[in-house]
Amino acid sequence: MSEEVFDVVNERDEVMGHAMRSEVHARGLRHRAVHVLVFNARGEVFLQKRSLLKDRQPGVWDSSSSGHLNSGEDYDVCAVREVCEELGVTLADPPERLFKLDACEATDQEFAWVYRARHEGPFTLPPEEIERGGWFAPGEVTRWIAECPQEFASAFVAIWQRLNARP
Numbered sequence: 344m345s346e347e348v349f350d351v352v353n354e355r356d357e358v359m360g361h362a363m364r365s366e367v368h369a370r371g372l373r374h375r376a377v378h379v380l381v382f383n384a385r386g387e388v389f390l391q392k393r394s395l396l397k398d399r400q401p402g403v404w405d406s407s408s409s410g411h412l413n414s415g416e417d418y419d420v421c422a423v424r425e426v427c428e429e430l431g432v433t434l435a436d437p438p439e440r441l442f443k444l445d446a447c448e449a450t451d452q453e454f455a456w457v458y459r460a461r462h463e464g465p466f467t468l469p470p471e472e473i474e475r476g477g478w479f480a481p482g483e484v485t486r487w488i489a490e491c492p493q494e495f496a497s498a499f500v501a502i503w504q505r506l507n508a509r510p
Contacts, residue, residue: 348414349374356454361414373446376453377422381407381460387478394474405496418456431467449501
């Protein structure tokens, strides 16, 4: 499988060039990603535990689905693609946009649109991407992050804090 090519962006999320995934991460270049939070009818959020095979933040809990935009790809298209690839769910339309995070250390220099989707599962989780997943009450996630933030991907911690700060 060939290595992914990402758009490299400036501080305003404007494309300035392209680079291989390994170079983007090694040099800390700004790039683009999406995170999708999937909630069920009970208000629980589905979280994934990242595979130990992942090159970035392996073995920690993360958003329901997340991933990088391919070069030239739109955020909404990527959100639909990532939900299909990581959860096995085909969405007819892009999920609801919640907010956008700026590229920073916590996001691994990713500008990231955060989305919300509704689904009851079950999901098909690819083992090379996801070790396991589970449904969690929002209050449980908040307490867990407060007690053990190291068990979560740094971008997810930033997302969860911002989500809970919203009016």
